[in-house]
Amino acid sequence: NAGVTQTPKFQVLKTGQSMTLQCAQDMNHEYMSWYRQDPGMGLRLIHYSVGAGITDQGEVPNGYNVSRSTTEDFPLRLLSAAPSQTSVYFCASSSRPYEQYFGPGTRLTVT
Amino acid sequence: GDSVTQMEGPVTLSEEAFLTINCTYTATGYPSLFWYVQYPGEGLQLLLKATKADDKGSNKGFEATYRKETTSFHLEKGSVQVSDSAVYFCALTPMFSGGYNKLIFGAGTRLAVHP
Numbered sequence: 381n382a383g384v385t386q387t388p389k390f391q392v393l394k395t396g397q398s399m400t401l402q403c404a405q406d407m408n409h410e411y412m413s414w415y416r417q418d419p420g421m422g423l424r425l426i427h428y429s430v431g432a433g434i435t436d437q438g439e440v441p442n443g444y445n446v447s448r449s450t451t452e453d454f455p456l457r458l459l460s461a462a463p464s465q466t467s468v469y470f471c472a473s474s475s476r477p478y479e480q481y482f483g484p485g486t487r488l489t490v491t
Numbered sequence: 492g493d494s495v496t497q498m499e500g501p502v503t504l505s506e507e508a509f510l511t512i513n514c515t516y517t518a519t520g521y522p523s524l525f526w527y528v529q530y531p532g533e534g535l536q537l538l539l540k541a542t543k544a545d546d547k548g549s550n551k552g553f554e555a556t557y558r559k560e561t562t563s564f565h566l567e568k569g570s571v572q573v574s575d576s577a578v579y580f581c582a583l584t585p586m587f588s589g590g591y592n593k594l595i596f597g598a599g600t601r602l603a604v605h606p
Contacts (some may be wrong), residue, residue: 384534402531413593421494422580422596438593470534480594482534487573 382406384483386471391444392489401456403471409481411474416440416467417485423470429454430465437453461490497581497597504571504604512566512600514555514581522583524548524557524564525594529578538566538579571604578602582599 387402405412413428415438425438429448443465445457454473458465468487472480498513516522523542527535539548544559553568564581581597 415594420598422582422598423594424596426595428593472535479537479540482536484532484534 384471384473384481386469386483386486387486388486390487392491393458394491397461398457398459399461401458401469401471401488403454403456403483404452405454405471405473405481406452407473407475407481408451409473409475410451411421411480412448413438413472413480413486414444414454414456415470415472416465417470418467426456426469449486458488461488463490466490493522493583493585493595495581495597497579497600499539499598500601502600502602504602506573506604506606507570508604510571510575510602512567512579512581512602514564514566514597516547516562516564516581516583518562518583518585520586521559522586524555525582525584526553526555526564526566526602527580527582527596529580529599531577535580571602573604573606576602576604596599 384405413422414426417423424440427446429435467486470485471483474480494517525540526538528538529535539550541548541557547556555566578599578601580599582594
């Protein structure tokens, strides 16, 4: 099992550019979510999904879109990148309460 | 809303010293409580959990007890090793999270252990 994988590991964007952060899991987990990690603020939930075709907003959803067409994949889209979106992004998955598995993260810089 | 507050770091210790990282929470009812650890360059890993009052979570020599009366979940280890150097996050899942285990994190505490 690869667990939760994320690509790319690093990305630099210019303001206004768009991109998609990829997340995949091979554990057949129903629940998937995206967090951003900023210094001194811990991790904050951006969007989450409780199954294929079902997504919902978390604490900081503005500027991000998600979709869940398969159980395995949960991409995060930035439609028009802003410097405030400079952060480290983590994808996580879970099959049951109380334990989430995190990917290795994507470090994004927006200039 | 629900929130988690943990002590600011960095915490710097010598090998074999005793570790305490304080964590307090604000939440309705009885949330579930967690400690996650992030080693350099990696994602977060669940270290331990407690799902009801007075539960003690333990793993790899780390322990934390769910104290409802003080709304606390302090992390302790009797003898730290250099390999314990990492960032530790306290987190909770709200009691009424709609069947999905949303996590609310504290800011994280960096631990550096020196030989």
